[in-house]
Amino acid sequence: MEENKIGSNLENVKGEEFLQIFYKGAEFTKELMAENEKLRFKILQLEEAGKTGSTDPNLQAELQNLESKIQSLKEDKERLLQRHKEVEQENKDFADRYLEVEEENNNLANLYIASHQLHSTLDYKEVLRIILEIVINLVGAETFGIMLLDEKHNEMVTVAAEGIEPQEIANIKIGNGKVGEVAAQGESFFAEDLNREGIDLNNPVACVPLKIKEDVIGLLVIYTLLTQKESFKNIDFELFNLLAGHAATAIYSAKLYSLSERKLSTIQGFLGLLSETPQAQA
Amino acid sequence: MAKHNILIVEDSPTMRQLIIFSLKRIGDCNLVEASDGVDGWKKLSGQEFDLILTDINMPVMDGLKLVSLIRNDEKKQEIPIIIITTEGAEEDKRRGLALGANDYIAKPIQSHTLLNVVKKYIN
Numbered sequence: 175m176e177e178n179k180i181g182s183n184l185e186n187v188k189g190e191e192f193l194q195i196f197y198k199g200a201e202f203t204k205e206l207m208a209e210n211e212k213l214r215f216k217i218l219q220l221e222e223a224g225k226t227g228s229t230d231p232n233l234q235a236e237l238q239n240l241e242s243k244i245q246s247l248k249e250d251k252e253r254l255l256q257r258h259k260e261v262e263q264e265n266k267d268f269a270d271r272y273l274e275v276e277e278e279n280n281n282l283a284n285l286y287i288a289s290h291q292l293h294s295t296l297d298y299k300e301v302l303r304i305i306l307e308i309v310i311n312l313v314g315a316e317t318f319g320i321m322l323l324d325e326k327h328n329e330m331v332t333v334a335a336e337g338i339e340p341q342e343i344a345n346i347k348i349g350n351g352k353v354g355e356v357a358a359q360g361e362s363f364f365a366e367d368l369n370r371e372g373i374d375l376n377n378p379v380a381c382v383p384l385k386i387k388e389d390v391i392g393l394l395v396i397y398t399l400l401t402q403k404e405s406f407k408n409i410d411f412e413l414f415n416l417l418a419g420h421a422a423t424a425i426y427s428a429k430l431y432s433l434s435e436r437k438l439s440t441i442q443g444f445l446g447l448l449s450e451t452p453q454a455q456a
Numbered sequence: 457m458a459k460h461n462i463l464i465v466e467d468s469p470t471m472r473q474l475i476i477f478s479l480k481r482i483g484d485c486n487l488v489e490a491s492d493g494v495d496g497w498k499k500l501s502g503q504e505f506d507l508i509l510t511d512i513n514m515p516v517m518d519g520l521k522l523v524s525l526i527r528n529d530e531k532k533q534e535i536p537i538i539i540i541t542t543e544g545a546e547e548d549k550r551r552g553l554a555l556g557a558n559d560y561i562a563k564p565i566q567s568h569t570l571l572n573v574v575k576k577y578i579n
Contacts, residue, residue, distance in 0.1 A: 314564035
């Protein structure tokens with residue numbers, strides 16, 4: 175009997191606990207349903223607000239402000255990108271211009287040195303040596319000759335050479351062959367193919383007339399270039415132009431000076447003889 | 457800034473003038489000329505240099521001999537040497553570097569090339 179009583183009590187306790195849980199669950203469900211109802215109402219309100227465009231004024235203003243800022247930042251970005259492109263282009267232009275100026279400066283340095291050296295002496299042999307040095311060191315020629323006009327025979331005669339003996343270069347009649355034609359016409363010749371094997375005296379890679387005004391007094395004839403020199407550059411043509419004029423005047427001046435020196439020496443000797451005659455007679 | 461003493465050994469007055477004209481752009485350089493290897497060696501004996509530029513093909517004593525003498529002298533063997541070549545660049549370069557030269561310039565010389573090479577050794 176007591177066991178039955180105890181069992182019955184336990185069942186009662188369990189039952190009560192179950193009822194408590196159930197009541198709590200029911201209450202929680204009620205709360206959820208109430209919250210759900212609230213949310214449904216809120217959704218309806220928002221949907222309605224979205225349709226009509228009406229919303230919280232502060233929020234709307236903030237949204238507009240942010241959109242405005244975004245647009246402004248986009249415009250700034252575009253402007254900065256454009257400015258960056260412009261600055262990049264300016265930098266490139268400056269770099270290109272710098273290189274041009276640098277090259278021009280280098281060219282002028284070469285031309286200055288060449289001109290200075292050409293006119294630094296009136297000694298004929300020294301002038302020829304200087305021309306040889308300019309062509310070797312500044313142009314980069316390996317085999318070449320300097321020819322001067324022999325008016326008596328109307329032909330060009332080699333007076334100095336590099337890489338070949340002057341005697342090995344035959345005299346050139348004015349108008350004969352490429353070299354003679356340059357002498358006749360007074361126009362420089364530059365071959366298209368500069369890479370050659372061996373020396374072809376009748377087919378130079380370059381031939382530059384040495385002119386005083388329009389009179390050709392000589393020629394610079396280049397047969398081969400240094401192995402590391404593959405082509406003529408702008409500075410080379412500038413040097414050729416310089417040589418065409420300045421080398422000619424330097425040679426001409428030196429020859430005149432030499433002639434004057436010889437005449438002066440002769441006259442001085444003659445005067446010496448005259449001054450000695452009265453003393454001898456006395 | 458201390459001046460850099462640079463010795464230019466070159467038998468061609470034209471080349472010496474071009475080198476001097478170009479190197480003046482560096483500033484703070486004392487440039488000394490020598491007309492051949494012997495002249496260069498004499499000047500080396502009387503003064504300290506920070507850099508030597510020497511041609512290869514010169515009378516009396518050529519540049520390769522000068523390089524060899526410098527590299528075999530305990531007091532001078534650390535001086536940077538730049539050789540200037542006329543002949544086939546590869547052959548001269550090989551010979552010069554084998555003897556101890558630090559660098560080389562092939563003729564015809566351009567000022568900007570010269571400056572770039574020199575600045576490597578004095579800056």
